[in-house]
Amino acid sequence: MLVQSKPKIYTLDEYRELEETAEFRNEYRDGEIVQMSGGSINHSRIIRNLSRVLGNLFEGQPYELFHNDLRLWIPRYRRGTYPDVMVIEGEPVFNEGRSDEILNPMLIVEVLSKSTKDFDKEDKFRFYRSIPELREYVLVSQYEFLVEQYIKTDSNEWLFREYEGETATVSFASVGVQMSMSDIYVKVVFETQETEVQEEN
Numbered sequence: 001m002l003v004q005s006k007p008k009i010y011t012l013d014e015y016r017e018l019e020e021t022a023e024f025r026n027e028y029r030d031g032e033i034v035q036m037s038g039g040s041i042n043h044s045r046i047i048r049n050l051s052r053v054l055g056n057l058f059e060g061q062p063y064e065l066f067h068n069d070l071r072l073w074i075p076r077y078r079r080g081t082y083p084d085v086m087v088i089e090g091e092p093v094f095n096e097g098r099s100d101e102i103l104n105p106m107l108i109v110e111v112l113s114k115s116t117k118d119f120d121k122e123d124k125f126r127f128y129r130s131i132p133e134l135r136e137y138v139l140v141s142q143y144e145f146l147v148e149q150y151i152k153t154d155s156n157e158w159l160f161r162e163y164e165g166e167t168a169t170v171s172f173a174s175v176g177v178q179m180s181m182s183d184i185y186v187k188v189v190f191e192t193q194e195t196e197v198q199e200e201n
Contacts, residue, residue, distance in 0.1 A: 007032050015080065016098075019071075028080035036082065037115055042142040042188045046111045047084050049186050050140075050179070054087070057177040064088050066102075073101040076130040085109035087175060089133070104133040107174050111140045125150070129158070136174035143190055145181050149173075 009031040010018070018033065019026060027034045039047075047067055055065050068082045073095040080101065087107035095101040108128055112121075121139065128134055137158075139148040147163040151173045163170050168181045 012078075012080075016100075025068075025082050027082070028078070030078040037113065039111075040113065040142065042190075043084075043111050043113060045186070045188050046140055046142055046184060049184055050085050050109060053179050053183050054085070054172070054175075054177065057179075058087075058175070061175070062089055063106075063175055064092070071101045072105060072108075073103055074127050074130060075103070077127045079127050081124070081127075083108045084111045103131070105131065106133050107136045107138070107172065108134065109138040109140060111142055113142065121148075136172065138170075138172070140184065142188065145185060147181070147184070 010028075010033055011031075012028065015026070015028045015033055025036050027036055051065060051067050058065060064087070066086045066088070068084045070082070070086065071080050072083055072086065073080050075095075083105070085108070086102070086105040088102065088104055089106050092102045093104040095103050110124070125137055128137055135152045137150040141147070145164060145166050145168065147168075147170050149161040149163070149170070150158045151161065152158055163181065166181055166185070169178050170181065170184065171178050
């Protein structure tokens with residue numbers, strides 16, 4: 001009978017030290033270190049498109065955009081993670097005075113993959129909701145023209161919106177800007193399109 005060994009438990013300082021020299025980014029989950037899965041080319045393209053267009057739209061506005069090389073710390077659940085895109089209003093608030101862990105995103109965007117979509121929609125969203133400043137959570141599919149959006153109301157309820165199709169326009173409510181679906185998916189090739197091209201060749 002095989003007995004699974006318990007995962008090693010690390011302190012937050014041990015995790016931070018390892019992360020400074022790690023070849024791949026890792027999440028911290030209340031003592032456990034979990035390696036993040038690698039992203040696909042579509043995943044990278046969508047993050048690039050969001051960062052470019054939203055960054056331009058924020059010119060002259062009190063918003064600053066960061067993508068997935070800056071760590072978010074979630075105190076209530078003792079989680080360190082790297083959202084695909086984060087937007088902060090005003091100045092970033094750093095955890096324990098560090099320059100690599102922030103606490104106060106108002107908008108988080110995650111690009112869904114098959115391996116992480118359920119976690120991103122359920123557990124991770126629950127963790128993110130504990131962030132007082134968070135007002136909007138957006139999930140972007142990399143397999144079709146599909147964006148799912150959760151918006152926090154003044155009564156602390158979360159409203160759900162869904163955008164489908166290449167002609168749709170996504171309204172990022174918390175920052176008051178819009179982005180066309182076609183801009184989000186510039187150069188993204190869906191799996192069915194790739195299969196059709198391969199079959200033609």
